[in-house]
Amino acid sequence: MEYPPSVRTLLDRVHAAEGDAVVVSAKSARYAGVVMPHHGFSGEDILTIKLDNGYNIGIPAGDIKSIELTAKHTAGKVERRLPLSQAGRPTVAVLGTGGTIASYVDYRTGAVHPAVTAEELVFSVPELLDVCNVRARVLYRIYSENLRPENWQHLAREAAKELNGGAAGVIIPHGTDTLHFTTAALCFMLRDLTGPVVAVGAQRSSDRPSSDAASNLLAAAHVATANLGEVLLVMHGDTSDGHAAIHRGTKVRKMHASRRDAFRSMNEVPLGRVTADGAVEISGAVLPRSKGPVTVDDRLDPSVALVQFHPGQTPAHLEGVLADVHGAVIAGTGLGHVAHDLIPVLGKAARKGVAIVMTTQTLQGRVNLNVYDTGRDLLKAGVLSGEDMLPETACVKLMWVLGHTRDPAEVAKAMGTNVARELNPTIGLDAFAE
Amino acid sequence: MEYPPSVRTLLDRVHAAEGDAVVVSAKSARYAGVVMPHHGFSGEDILTIKLDNGYNIGIPAGDIKSIELTAKHTAGKVERRLPLSQAGRPTVAVLGTGGTIASYVDYRTGAVHPAVTAEELVFSVPELLDVCNVRARVLYRIYSENLRPENWQHLAREAAKELNGGAAGVIIPHGTDTLHFTTAALCFMLRDLTGPVVAVGAQRSSDRPSSDAASNLLAAAHVATANLGEVLLVMHGDTSDGHAAIHRGTKVRKMHASRRDAFRSMNEVPLGRVTADGAVEISGAVLPRSKGPVTVDDRLDPSVALVQFHPGQTPAHLEGVLADVHGAVIAGTGLGHVAHDLIPVLGKAARKGVAIVMTTQTLQGRVNLNVYDTGRDLLKAGVLSGEDMLPETACVKLMWVLGHTRDPAEVAKAMGTNVARELNPTIGLDAFAE
Numbered sequence: 001m002e003y004p005p006s007v008r009t010l011l012d013r014v015h016a017a018e019g020d021a022v023v024v025s026a027k028s029a030r031y032a033g034v035v036m037p038h039h040g041f042s043g044e045d046i047l048t049i050k051l052d053n054g055y056n057i058g059i060p061a062g063d064i065k066s067i068e069l070t071a072k073h074t075a076g077k078v079e080r081r082l083p084l085s086q087a088g089r090p091t092v093a094v095l096g097t098g099g100t101i102a103s104y105v106d107y108r109t110g111a112v113h114p115a116v117t118a119e120e121l122v123f124s125v126p127e128l129l130d131v132c133n134v135r136a137r138v139l140y141r142i143y144s145e146n147l148r149p150e151n152w153q154h155l156a157r158e159a160a161k162e163l164n165g166g167a168a169g170v171i172i173p174h175g176t177d178t179l180h181f182t183t184a185a186l187c188f189m190l191r192d193l194t195g196p197v198v199a200v201g202a203q204r205s206s207d208r209p210s211s212d213a214a215s216n217l218l219a220a221a222h223v224a225t226a227n228l229g230e231v232l233l234v235m236h237g238d239t240s241d242g243h244a245a246i247h248r249g250t251k252v253r254k255m256h257a258s259r260r261d262a263f264r265s266m267n268e269v270p271l272g273r274v275t276a277d278g279a280v281e282i283s284g285a286v287l288p289r290s291k292g293p294v295t296v297d298d299r300l301d302p303s304v305a306l307v308q309f310h311p312g313q314t315p316a317h318l319e320g321v322l323a324d325v326h327g328a329v330i331a332g333t334g335l336g337h338v339a340h341d342l343i344p345v346l347g348k349a350a351r352k353g354v355a356i357v358m359t360t361q362t363l364q365g366r367v368n369l370n371v372y373d374t375g376r377d378l379l380k381a382g383v384l385s386g387e388d389m390l391p392e393t394a395c396v397k398l399m400w401v402l403g404h405t406r407d408p409a410e411v412a413k414a415m416g417t418n419v420a421r422e423l424n425p426t427i428g429l430d431a432f433a434e
Numbered sequence: 435m436e437y438p439p440s441v442r443t444l445l446d447r448v449h450a451a452e453g454d455a456v457v458v459s460a461k462s463a464r465y466a467g468v469v470m471p472h473h474g475f476s477g478e479d480i481l482t483i484k485l486d487n488g489y490n491i492g493i494p495a496g497d498i499k500s501i502e503l504t505a506k507h508t509a510g511k512v513e514r515r516l517p518l519s520q521a522g523r524p525t526v527a528v529l530g531t532g533g534t535i536a537s538y539v540d541y542r543t544g545a546v547h548p549a550v551t552a553e554e555l556v557f558s559v560p561e562l563l564d565v566c567n568v569r570a571r572v573l574y575r576i577y578s579e580n581l582r583p584e585n586w587q588h589l590a591r592e593a594a595k596e597l598n599g600g601a602a603g604v605i606i607p608h609g610t611d612t613l614h615f616t617t618a619a620l621c622f623m624l625r626d627l628t629g630p631v632v633a634v635g636a637q638r639s640s641d642r643p644s645s646d647a648a649s650n651l652l653a654a655a656h657v658a659t660a661n662l663g664e665v666l667l668v669m670h671g672d673t674s675d676g677h678a679a680i681h682r683g684t685k686v687r688k689m690h691a692s693r694r695d696a697f698r699s700m701n702e703v704p705l706g707r708v709t710a711d712g713a714v715e716i717s718g719a720v721l722p723r724s725k726g727p728v729t730v731d732d733r734l735d736p737s738v739a740l741v742q743f744h745p746g747q748t749p750a751h752l753e754g755v756l757a758d759v760h761g762a763v764i765a766g767t768g769l770g771h772v773a774h775d776l777i778p779v780l781g782k783a784a785r786k787g788v789a790i791v792m793t794t795q796t797l798q799g800r801v802n803l804n805v806y807d808t809g810r811d812l813l814k815a816g817v818l819s820g821e822d823m824l825p826e827t828a829c830v831k832l833m834w835v836l837g838h839t840r841d842p843a844e845v846a847k848a849m850g851t852n853v854a855r856e857l858n859p860t861i862g863l864d865a866f867a868e
Contacts, residue, residue: 143771143806144767145743145766145767145768145772145773145774145808146773146808147745148745148746148773149746152745176768177767177768178744178745178767181744254767254795254796255796255797256796256799257770257794257796257798257799257800257801257802258769258799258862259799262796302746304746305747305751306742307742308741308765308825309579310612310615310740310826310829311579311582311583311586311612311615312582312736313740316758317739317755317758317759320754320755320757320758321751321755324751331742333578333579333611333688334579334611334688335691337579337611339579339580339582340579360691362688362690363689364689364690364691364693365690365691365693365696366691367691372577374577374579392744395744399746428692
């Protein structure tokens with residue numbers, strides 16, 4: 001993006017352009033670095049310089065006393081093409097969706113851009129090509145908070161197409177914000193997987209020394225070539241070790257805003273890990289590759305609300321929240337509770353045909369509506385137990401179930417059926433057996 | 435509660451009453467145990483027997499072939515009165531609110547009832563009297579999901595009254611479901627504490643061998659007599675050890691539906707612990723007792739919605755959710771994001787004077803609205819950063835702030851002010867410095 005005139009003028013005065021090395025004398029300090037492109041979301045009058053230590057710094061035009069051009073950028077545009085497939089190696093399909101992991105370091109300016117072409121996507125981690133042949137496509141360039149249920153449907157169809165077209169596995173680089181919603185959706189939609197569908201993200205972009213983009217994508221490639229027939233999420237395992245964790249797509253949640261080990265299996269231990277050497281170690285129960293073909297059941301009704309109960313929530317407010325939806329997942333307290341004056345509101349909605357599923361805002365443990373009378377009253381009101389499902393997984397599952405039927409008995413049956421190991425019957429029972 | 439006629443008739447036939455030992459021959463098995471009182475939420479025709487192993491079992495009247503009376507209950511009613519205060523010991527005020535911890539084992543039947551009197555409350559854990567003199571009152575008998583913001587206000591006033599009346603500390607036995615909402619509210623409302631205000635709960639009722647009721651209340655008593663001037667939450671520390679953890683009231687959350695170590699400090703390590711021997715070990719930064727007097731600032735506007743963003747949430751739905759509230763806390767994704775088509779809805783609400791605060795549904799880490807353009811757009815729309823506050827704490831804080839002012843600039847200032855160490859400035863910064 002072009003700099004606005006205030007900054008442009010300062011640069012033009014010394015014939016400096018993006019990618020050139022400069023020394024900027026500002027009010028409080030001098031900065032030596034490379035001129036970065038203007039960011040749309042930077043202030044209007046900010047010149048951005050990439051310092052030698054990799055930091056970007058924004059300098060207000062008004063603070064700049066002088067700019068000295070120290071070196072013109074000389075390197076030409078590097079042509080990068082995917083190499084030809086090598087015989088004997090598995091071919092993995094990479095379906096780019098966007099997010100931090102799919103960002104591409106511009107070799108001219110050092111700036112990070114979203115990968116636009118398949119080549120850029122793959123060459124953000126050229127080490128991929130040591131593990132497998134790669135067939136890459138950029139489906140979207142979308143921050144994951146902007147992905148919609150229709151993207152999940154499209155992704156499911158594309159993943160199936162790749163597997164049925166001979167790919168050994170599918171890697172889906174994806175923004176981390178809603179990564180676990182997408183994996184849950186793919187779990188419900190994809191059947192008879194002939195190879196793994198591996199969603200992967202990065203918490204730190206690839207221009208930062210602490211980036212997890214390359215290591216996560218490489219780990220995903222190892223998982224994508226293993227004998228697995230499930231939808232998995234592969235991310236950095238913990239802060240002290242080089243391993244990546246392999247999570248089941250329905251039992252995982254982003255549990256930290258910025259740490260690289262943000263993703264945690266909930267109500268389940270991770271299914272396995274990828275060591276720093278690239279070995280895939282599976283410790284949980286997973287499906288092997290099926291004989292196929294992969295089928296897609298992508299019917300979905302996105303008219304589902306996810307509602308967290310809290311003290312002070314009024315019946316009138318809840319009634320409004322439930323007014324125009326076909327289903328709602330409630331994240332209740334503890335074993336799955338809400339205030340007693342909200343139960344009639346849920347009952348009224350259920351009688352009107354709105355599917356109401358109770359989960360717990362504790363995220364861990366199991367809903368049990370049989371322990372206290374609050375729970376019993378909820379059951380009487382027609383509320384379904386979400387068992388040990390995460391609220392997010394229950395939300396996606398309810399969308400998928402309502403895409404197939406709105407008959408209350410059918411919905412109740414489907415929500416209680418273990419479709420993609422989203423229900424872990426061993427969780428939380430101990431607490432009630434003692 | 436009286437049994438309905440179908441069961442009553444069977445019992446009367448053999449002159450059996452509550453508390454008597456019986457052997458019931460039912461269709462499939464014989465059960466030896468003690469006749470329990472009828473529960474209001476049991477089925478109409480269910481006879482409840484407490485087996486020797488402590489389990490209660492419900493037997494449908496229609497399945498009962500015969501009842502044999504094996505022993506009449508003989509023990510008389512035990513008179514229990516609180517002992518007189520002992521000189522030289524601190525006096526702790528116990529303000530009962532209800533919940534599992536305040537349940538009282540009926541020595542006649544072995545059934546668990548909510549404590550109705552102060553004596554029952556204290557004698558649910560008579561060991562309390564070894565630690566301190568006790569001044570007990572039952573304020574409510576309410577499952578904590580039914581506590582309301584006005585209860586928080588009342589509790590704050592009562593706690594202040596006790597401390598200003600000479601109590602060394604205050605213990606608030608409380609249901610666990612919304613325990614952390616209450617502690618957050620008390621943190622914002624109480625100033626210059628002359629002693630600790632200690633909220634405590636139990637995950638397993640006191641009729642169960644694995645109950646944590648007694649140990650938690652005892653640990654709370656030790657904390658209540660220590661040199662602390664804060665609102666704290668004391669609960670079972672972990673499953674392998676006898677210690678209890680001491681959490682700051684604004685930085686704690688229930689993270690498991692049923693485990694005894696369900697409460698976790700979030701974005702902070704626990705402030706300390708109580709060992710199995712009753713020693714209070716403080717490792718974090720806490721305020722000592724102030725000279726007082728304790729003051730209460732209990733103004734509160736409960737018109738706040740807590741909204742979790744999820745893919746598929748529509749602008750129209752969000753608009754409905756925000757239509758009638760004075761404030762909303764959004765639990766966004768990752769660093770604090772929502773889909774771009776929701777940002778204008780938030781902006782419109784903010785322009786109408788609705789205070790919008792962004793938190794993260796990851797629960798851990800820090801909101802940062804300066805990293806991606808989604809965040810910058812949210813800031814431009816007038817959304818406030820909830821920093822590293824839990825969504826629940828931000829919700830309670832916003833209620834408290836809106837109780838004082840609805841002026842947008844004042845609200846913004848107050849939300850960014852560290853009132854009760856709800857903001858931990860050290861959290862999540864590392865991730866952006868690398």
